[in-house]
Amino acid sequence: MTRYAELCAFSNFSFLRGASYPDELVLQAEKLGIEALAVTDVNTLAGVVRAHAAAKKTGLRFIVGARLSFADGTPDLLCYPSDRAAYGRLxxxxxxxxxxxxxxxxxxSRADALELGEGQLFALLHEDPREPKIAETLRDFAAAxxxxxxxxxxxxxRDDDRRRLNMFAATAARVGVxxxxxxxxxxxxxxRKPLQDILHCIREHCTVDEAGRALTANxxxxxxxPREMLRLFADHPGAVEETIAFAARAQFSLDELRYEYPDESAGMSATPQAELERLAFAGAEARYPGGVPEKVRKALVHELALIDQLSYAPYFLTVHDIVRYARERGILCQGRGSAANSAVCYCLGVTSVDPALVDLLFERFVSAERDEPPDIDVxxxxxxxxxxxxYIYGKYGRARAxxxxxxxxxxxxxxxREVGKAMGLSEDVTGALAGGTWGGGSSGVSPERVREIGLDADDLRIKRTLALSKELIGFPRHLxxxxxxxxxxxxxxxxxxPIGNAAMADRTFVEWDKDDLDALGMIKVDVLALGMLTCIAKSFALLKxxxxxxxxxASLPSEEPAVYDMICRADTLGVFQIESRAQMSMLPRLKPRNFYDLVIEVAIVRPGPIQGDMVHPYLRRRANKEQVRYPSRELxxxxxxxxxxxxxxxxxMKxxxxxxxxxxxEADGLRRAMATFRRTGTIHQYREKMVEGMVARGYERDFAERCFRQIEGFG
Structure with missing residues (x-):
C-alpha cells in the first residue's frame, strides 16, 4: 500500500489563489487516502483552525504549516513547526x-526566517530548477x-517535467538535502479550476482573455x-516516501495551544476569585440599599461557584476594570447580550438587567457542560x-492584546461584479446582473430574472459568469x-x-475570527461602539x-407617561430599537405603557415569534380578545x-x-444548534427530543411544534 502525505496545498485563505475551503481540502484528502495534510497558505495561518477542526472530525492527521514568501527574492519556503515552541516562533x-x-x-526576509527557524521543518519550493538562489538558500538553512x-x-x-524533476533531484543531491x-x-x-482562473484574474486585474498563458494550462x-503521486514520481519514488518521514517529524498540533488568560490583580483579596466575590457582593449592597433580595443572593452564590469551578474570575475582573475605566472618565457604557442573564454582571455594574425583576438563565451565559468561554458584550x-x-493596549501591551x-x-x-469583470463583461451588464439579486442569499440570479433585466439568459459568457459567481459567494476576500x-x-x-496591522492607525488584529477563537477556547472581550450612547451623552451635556x-x-425617569404616549403613536423616528418600519407598524397595535412592554415590542418583531406564530395570539390576548390560557401550571x-x-x-429554552x-x-445546545442550523445541520439531534418530550409530558403536539419553530426562527 502506497503511503503519502500532502505537504503543500493552498486554501482560499491564500486570498485570490486557493480555490477550496480548508475543510474541503481535508475531506478530499481523507477520501483519497492521504495519510496527512498540511494547508500551507501564503504568509498566514488564517485557515488552520478550520482545517484542524475538520481533520479532528474525520480522523485525518493535520499538519500546521505556512508558505513563506519573501520580499528579498528568497525562494518560497514551506514551513512546519515541529513542536509548540517552534509554532510560537512561526x-x-x-x-x-x-x-x-x-x-x-x-x-x-531570509534573515528573519533564519533567526526564528529553530524547530522548524523547511521545504524549499520553486518553479524553475535553474534558479541559482535555490542552492544558495538550501545551503544557508541546512547549515543553520x-x-x-x-x-x-x-x-x-508540461513537456519538460521529467527534465525539471531530474534537475531538482540533482540540486538536492549536490547540496545534500x-x-x-x-x-x-x-x-x-x-x-474548481475555472474558479481558480477567475481568482487569478481578479488578483491580477485582468480578464480571462487577457490572462492567456498566465493561467495554469490544465x-x-x-x-x-498516494498511488497517483507514486506514479507521477516514478523516477524518484524516494521523494514520495520522504513525505511520510518528514510529516512524522511535524508533531505540533493546535490541541497543544493551552490558552492562558492574563493574570488580573487580586486587589484587596488573596485571589482573583476572592476579589470577584468581594466586588460582586459589595456591588449587590450598592444596587439594593434596602437589602439584597434572597433570590439575588442565591443567584450570586450559584454563579460565583460556577465561575470558580471554570476559573473565569480573571475574565470578569477584566470586564469590570474596563467598565470602571470608562465610567471614571465619563464614557457611557452598557453591557448586553447573554451577559444580561448574569446576576454577577449586574452587581459589577456591567449590565442593567435587575435579576430581582426577571428570571435569569445563567446557563445561556456560562455552563460547566458547555466547553465554551463566556462572552460579555459591552x-x-x-x-x-x-x-x-x-487603555486596553496600554494595560496589556500590543504583545499580549x-x-x-x-x-x-x-x-x-x-x-x-468581480466575476463579470474577469469574464470581460461590460460594467453596465455586470451592474444589471448584480442589481438583479435580492437579499444576502447564495441563490444567485435565475434565468428568468436575467431575461427580465433584458439580457440573453442563453449567452454562454453570462451563464458562465453566473455559475462561477455562485461558487465564489462565501469565499473569503480578506481579513x-x-x-x-x-x-x-x-x-x-x-x-x-500572528498579529497584523489594521488599516486604522494604532490598531492591530490577530488572524483568527470569533469562531476560530471559540474553537480553541480562547476568551475575547467585546468592546463595541454604539452611536446612540453618544447621542445620549450629548443630550446629558445639553440638559446640563x-x-x-x-x-x-441610572437617574433618568424610567416610566414617563408622555414618552409612552409618543411611542404608542409610533412617533419614534430616531429612537433606538423602535424606529424601523416594522417596529413603527407594531407600536400602535401593542401600545406599550412600561419598559417591559418595550422589551416585548422589540422581541416580537423578530423571526422567532413570527415564524412560530406567536405574535397574533399575544396581541389578541393583550387586547382581551382571547382568553389567557397556560399549557400547564408549571409553565x-x-x-x-x-x-x-x-x-x-x-x-x-426554559x-x-x-x-x-x-x-x-442541553437547552443552550438546542439554542446554538438552531442558530447555526442552516450551516451545520445538527438540529435533528434536538427536534425529536423536545417535541416528543413535551408530548410525553401531556402537552399538545401543535404547541410543542410551535415552540420548536419559535426557537428555530432565532437562527
Missing amino acids: CKLLTRGKRRAAKGACDL YPGNVRLAAARRF PLIAVGDALYHIPA AERHLKA DFEHERREEVIQ GIAATVITYRTRSAI SQHTGGFVMTRGALEEVI KHYRLEHDL EEVLGKTLGVPLFQEQA IAIVAAGFTPS
Missing part, C-alpha cells in the same frame, strides 16, 4: 513581517538547521491519491470607544478587524496567533448646559409575563427544561 515570524508592512501584506531542510518538487504536466514530492494543490478537485493542481459611546481600546479578525467574504453582488472583540493572553500573544439638570443612565411561571405565549429565546426534560446545558 507566529512571531509572521507577526514581524506583518507589523512592518501595510494591512494585508507581509514583509519577510541540519536535517530539517528538504527540496520540494511538484509536477506541472532530500528531495520531497508535493502536489502544490490549488484546489481539492479538478472542477486542471491538475488538485489533491491526488457598548461604549462610539466617539470615545477608542479611548477604551487604547489584539483585536480579533473578521473574515470579509464575497456576497452575491460583489461576486457577480479585517472585528468591531471590537479583544483577545488577551498571559504570555506573548504573537506566539499564539441649558437647564442645569444633571443626569446619567405559568415561565410564560406569565407574556400571557402564556413564548416570545423570548430564554422562555423557549420550556425545553421544564416541559421537555432538558438540562440547562
Whole structure:
C-alpha cells in the first residue's frame, strides 16, 4: 500500500489563489487516502483552525504549516513547526513581517526566517530548477538547521517535467538535502479550476482573455491519491516516501495551544476569585440599599461557584476594570447580550438587567457542560470607544492584546461584479446582473430574472459568469478587524496567533475570527461602539448646559407617561430599537405603557415569534380578545409575563427544561444548534427530543411544534 502525505496545498485563505475551503481540502484528502495534510497558505495561518477542526472530525492527521514568501527574492519556503515552541516562533515570524508592512501584506526576509527557524521543518519550493538562489538558500538553512531542510518538487504536466524533476533531484543531491514530492494543490478537485482562473484574474486585474498563458494550462493542481503521486514520481519514488518521514517529524498540533488568560490583580483579596466575590457582593449592597433580595443572593452564590469551578474570575475582573475605566472618565457604557442573564454582571455594574425583576438563565451565559468561554458584550459611546481600546493596549501591551479578525467574504453582488469583470463583461451588464439579486442569499440570479433585466439568459459568457459567481459567494476576500472583540493572553500573544496591522492607525488584529477563537477556547472581550450612547451623552451635556439638570443612565425617569404616549403613536423616528418600519407598524397595535412592554415590542418583531406564530395570539390576548390560557401550571411561571405565549429565546429554552426534560446545558445546545442550523445541520439531534418530550409530558403536539419553530426562527 502506497503511503503519502500532502505537504503543500493552498486554501482560499491564500486570498485570490486557493480555490477550496480548508475543510474541503481535508475531506478530499481523507477520501483519497492521504495519510496527512498540511494547508500551507501564503504568509498566514488564517485557515488552520478550520482545517484542524475538520481533520479532528474525520480522523485525518493535520499538519500546521505556512508558505513563506519573501520580499528579498528568497525562494518560497514551506514551513512546519515541529513542536509548540517552534509554532510560537512561526507566529512571531509572521507577526514581524506583518507589523512592518501595510494591512494585508507581509514583509519577510531570509534573515528573519533564519533567526526564528529553530524547530522548524523547511521545504524549499520553486518553479524553475535553474534558479541559482535555490542552492544558495538550501545551503544557508541546512547549515543553520541540519536535517530539517528538504527540496520540494511538484509536477506541472508540461513537456519538460521529467527534465525539471531530474534537475531538482540533482540540486538536492549536490547540496545534500532530500528531495520531497508535493502536489502544490490549488484546489481539492479538478472542477474548481475555472474558479481558480477567475481568482487569478481578479488578483491580477485582468480578464480571462487577457490572462492567456498566465493561467495554469490544465486542471491538475488538485489533491491526488498516494498511488497517483507514486506514479507521477516514478523516477524518484524516494521523494514520495520522504513525505511520510518528514510529516512524522511535524508533531505540533493546535490541541497543544493551552490558552492562558492574563493574570488580573487580586486587589484587596488573596485571589482573583476572592476579589470577584468581594466586588460582586459589595456591588449587590450598592444596587439594593434596602437589602439584597434572597433570590439575588442565591443567584450570586450559584454563579460565583460556577465561575470558580471554570476559573473565569480573571475574565470578569477584566470586564469590570474596563467598565470602571470608562465610567471614571465619563464614557457611557452598557453591557448586553447573554451577559444580561448574569446576576454577577449586574452587581459589577456591567449590565442593567435587575435579576430581582426577571428570571435569569445563567446557563445561556456560562455552563460547566458547555466547553465554551463566556462572552460579555459591552457598548461604549462610539466617539470615545477608542479611548477604551487604547487603555486596553496600554494595560496589556500590543504583545499580549489584539483585536480579533473578521473574515470579509464575497456576497452575491460583489461576486457577480468581480466575476463579470474577469469574464470581460461590460460594467453596465455586470451592474444589471448584480442589481438583479435580492437579499444576502447564495441563490444567485435565475434565468428568468436575467431575461427580465433584458439580457440573453442563453449567452454562454453570462451563464458562465453566473455559475462561477455562485461558487465564489462565501469565499473569503480578506481579513479585517472585528468591531471590537479583544483577545488577551498571559504570555506573548504573537506566539499564539500572528498579529497584523489594521488599516486604522494604532490598531492591530490577530488572524483568527470569533469562531476560530471559540474553537480553541480562547476568551475575547467585546468592546463595541454604539452611536446612540453618544447621542445620549450629548443630550446629558445639553440638559446640563441649558437647564442645569444633571443626569446619567441610572437617574433618568424610567416610566414617563408622555414618552409612552409618543411611542404608542409610533412617533419614534430616531429612537433606538423602535424606529424601523416594522417596529413603527407594531407600536400602535401593542401600545406599550412600561419598559417591559418595550422589551416585548422589540422581541416580537423578530423571526422567532413570527415564524412560530406567536405574535397574533399575544396581541389578541393583550387586547382581551382571547382568553389567557397556560399549557400547564408549571409553565405559568415561565410564560406569565407574556400571557402564556413564548416570545423570548430564554422562555423557549426554559420550556425545553421544564416541559421537555432538558438540562440547562442541553437547552443552550438546542439554542446554538438552531442558530447555526442552516450551516451545520445538527438540529435533528434536538427536534425529536423536545417535541416528543413535551408530548410525553401531556402537552399538545401543535404547541410543542410551535415552540420548536419559535426557537428555530432565532437562527
